Amino acid sequence: MPGEVYSQLMKELVEGKYVFTGELEPEKAGDVKEPIEAARELVGLVTACNVTDNPQSFAYVNSLAAAYKIEKETGMECVYQLRCADRNRMALLSDVLGAGVLGIKNILALAGDHVSLGDTPDAKPVFDLDSTTLIYMIRKMVDEGKDLAGNDIHNPPKLHVGGAAAPGAAHLKAEVAKVKRKIKVGVEYLQTQVVYYPEILDKFFKELGKVDVPILVGIFPAKSFGAADFFDKYVAGVDVPPDYLKSLEATKEIKDKEKKKQEIDRINVEYFTSFLEYLKGTPAAGCHMMAVGYPRIIAPLKKVME
Amino acid sequence: MIAQEQKPIEEILGYLEGKNNIVIVGCGGCATFYHTGDKKAVDGMADKLEKEGKKVTKIYMPFSMQVCETEKSGVFLNKKRKALEDCDAVLVMSCGDGVQVATEYIEEGMGLMKGVYPANNAIGLVGGGPTKFKETCLSCGMCELGKTAGICPLTSCGKGLMNGPCGGVRVDNKCEIDPEKDCAWVKIYERMEKLGELDKFLEMRAPHEWSKCKRPRLFEIEEPVNMMSAMIGAMPGFLTYTFSAKPKLGEKE
Ligand code: SF4
Ligand code: SF4
Numbered sequence: 020m021p022g023e024v025y026s027q028l029m030k031e032l033v034e035g036k037y038v039f040t041g042e043l044e045p046e047k048a049g050d051v052k053e054p055i056e057a058a059r060e061l062v063g064l065v066t067a068c069n070v071t072d073n074p075q076s077f078a079y080v081n082s083l084a085a086a087y088k089i090e091k092e093t094g095m096e097c098v099y100q101l102r103c104a105d106r107n108r109m110a111l112l113s114d115v116l117g118a119g120v121l122g123i124k125n126i127l128a129l130a131g132d133h134v135s136l137g138d139t140p141d142a143k144p145v146f147d148l149d150s151t152t153l154i155y156m157i158r159k160m161v162d163e164g165k166d167l168a169g170n171d172i173h174n175p176p177k178l179h180v181g182g183a184a185a186p187g188a189a190h191l192k193a194e195v196a197k198v199k200r201k202i203k204v205g206v207e208y209l210q211t212q213v214v215y216y217p218e219i220l221d222k223f224f225k226e227l228g229k230v231d232v233p234i235l236v237g238i239f240p241a242k243s244f245g246a247a248d249f250f251d252k253y254v255a256g257v258d259v260p261p262d263y264l265k266s267l268e269a270t271k272e273i274k275d276k277e278k279k280k281q282e283i284d285r286i287n288v289e290y291f292t293s294f295l296e297y298l299k300g301t302p303a304a305g306c307h308m309m310a311v312g313y314p315r316i317i318a319p320l321k322k323v324m325e
Numbered sequence: 326m327i328a329q330e331q332k333p334i335e336e337i338l339g340y341l342e343g344k345n346n347i348v349i350v351g352c353g354g355c356a357t358f359y360h361t362g363d364k365k366a367v368d369g370m371a372d373k374l375e376k377e378g379k380k381v382t383k384i385y386m387p388f389s390m391q392v393c394e395t396e397k398s399g400v401f402l403n404k405k406r407k408a409l410e411d412c413d414a415v416l417v418m419s420c421g422d423g424v425q426v427a428t429e430y431i432e433e434g435m436g437l438m439k440g441v442y443p444a445n446n447a448i449g450l451v452g453g454g455p456t457k458f459k460e461t462c463l464s465c466g467m468c469e470l471g472k473t474a475g476i477c478p479l480t481s482c483g484k485g486l487m488n489g490p491c492g493g494v495r496v497d498n499k500c501e502i503d504p505e506k507d508c509a510w511v512k513i514y515e516r517m518e519k520l521g522e523l524d525k526f527l528e529m530r531a532p533h534e535w536s537k538c539k540r541p542r543l544f545e546i547e548e549p550v551n552m553m554s555a556m557i558g559a560m561p562g563f564l565t566y567t568f569s570a571k572p573k574l575g576e577k578e
Contacts, residue, residue: 108532130491133484133502151488152532167532185492193490193514196526200488204529212492255493255501
């Protein structure tokens with residue numbers, strides 16, 4: 020755990036408060052109106068929101084620019100996601116310094132999906148650093164005021180760095196060893212990939228053992244059948260439960276838009292109520308709700324935890 | 326060896342558009358192993374070009390005569406100096422290295438200014454065989470194998486991560502990028518586990534030193550290989566390979 024606390028997110032985690040985070044996705048556009056709108060709806064409901072960096076390797080608005088704009092216009096604290104797929108260590112360092120300059124207080128350090136999986140498959144993949152070495156670099160910048168080559172940083176940035184974990188990983192032992200490696204180099208909090216099954220999370224926590232780093236467990240209430248289906252098909256290490264998928268699929272038949280919305284909300288509240296109840300009994304420090312484009316679901320789900 | 330495959334003929338014809346008199350240069354090295362520059366490949370390419378109405382001169386490189394070594398290939402190119410002088414373009418059936426060595430030799434060694442075009446795509450330094458090969462090394466200049474249980478993190482991991490696995494490993498431990506390929510980092514984990522070196526896995530490997538790979542890298546050896554004694558020295562090995570029983574996987578010594 021860090022000596023100094025710079026962000027609201029870290030403050031609440033250090034205090035042991037049960038924390039909720041949300042997720043915002045800048046898109047391929049010349050503005051960030053949509054994530055700003057979504058952020059407005061989430062103010063007061065979540066402590067901070069992740070701002071995604073080229074998710075699934077689709078090239079979108081720069082996540083630092085988006086995070087800055089969202090914080091400025093809505094007051095929502097952001098977790099600036101930063102991936103190694105598109106930048107070498109110099110560019111990563113510049114961006115982290117830039118984040119400091121813009122007052123961003125949280126970074127989530129990621130390797131990122133391979134560029135060949137996205138909408139610009141001919142791009143040269145970079146991966147000069149990986150998630151672990153990026154976390155290491157950021158801690159070195161913040162704590163020692165040095166870059167990777169040992170050069171001094173004048174007035175180093177004051178921010179926190181988090182990392183990801185994948186409880187549903189095919190090879191859990193290797194995944195957990197990697198998570199432990201991230202903890203060793205100083206990751207300050209972890210956010211997990213989406214989990215649907217309690218058994219998966221139980222196994223993960225058991226393999227990991229007791230750790231000092233707060234872990235926010237990812238859930239994905241889907242705003243439509245399509246969104247859940249996409250997750251099921253294309254996101255590695257995540258199996259969406261067939262029953263949940265089926266009930267979402269059935270809503271495709273509902274013609275009345277309002278009724279359809281209500282039914283989708285009902286399905287999500289029903290499914291995730293029991294999951295969140297279960298989560299209370301785990302070592303999770305909170306919940307990361309990846310309800311992209313679906314902010315209205317957060318309030319009813321949060322109620323469960325009160 | 327440098328694995329390679331032939332480019333689509335449409336692409337090759339595109340480079341040769343408007344050029345009617347073509348010299349095809351084969352390669353007796355890796356391109357012979359991969360059937361992209363041996364006699365048969367050169368003949369096949371010549372047929373295709375002739376069908377397009379082009380006049381073709383073939384320069385075969387016998388086995389072990391690589392285009393990338395000018396000392397050897399220069400002899401064969403010089404023998405066909407006239408054809409090279411008269412041609413509109415040269416098509417080299419080797420890896421990209423051979424194409425460039427030939428380009429430089431034809432211009433600087435023979436004093437001829439000719440367009441030289443590639444017939445193949447080189448796809449990496451591979452190992453294995455006899456029919457299945459795997460890219461295993463990028464020749465990065467700072468070998469990391471001592472830190473990764475002998476599996477190259479830069480080449481075998483789809484993302485070239487020094488500290489994997491990434492979050493994308495598929496069921497069956499296949500790679501995020503390609504379900505046909507194994508996740509290198511799961512393999513590294515498993516090998517380290519068996520070697521009793523998991524403590525090493527938990528250590529962060531420092532970012533790779535790309536400063537060791539300033540391209541193009543130049544290289545010099547003190548003494549060139551003596552072809553005659555190398556050939557004689559190769560005989561016992563060649564005879565053993567040809568006449569001994571071939572090893573089978575899993576067979577005890
Ligand atoms: S680290 Fe990999 S690419 Fe570099 S020399 Fe070793 S095997 Fe080759
Ligand atoms: S799945 Fe394994 S091999 Fe593929 S990119 Fe990820 S860590 Fe590398």
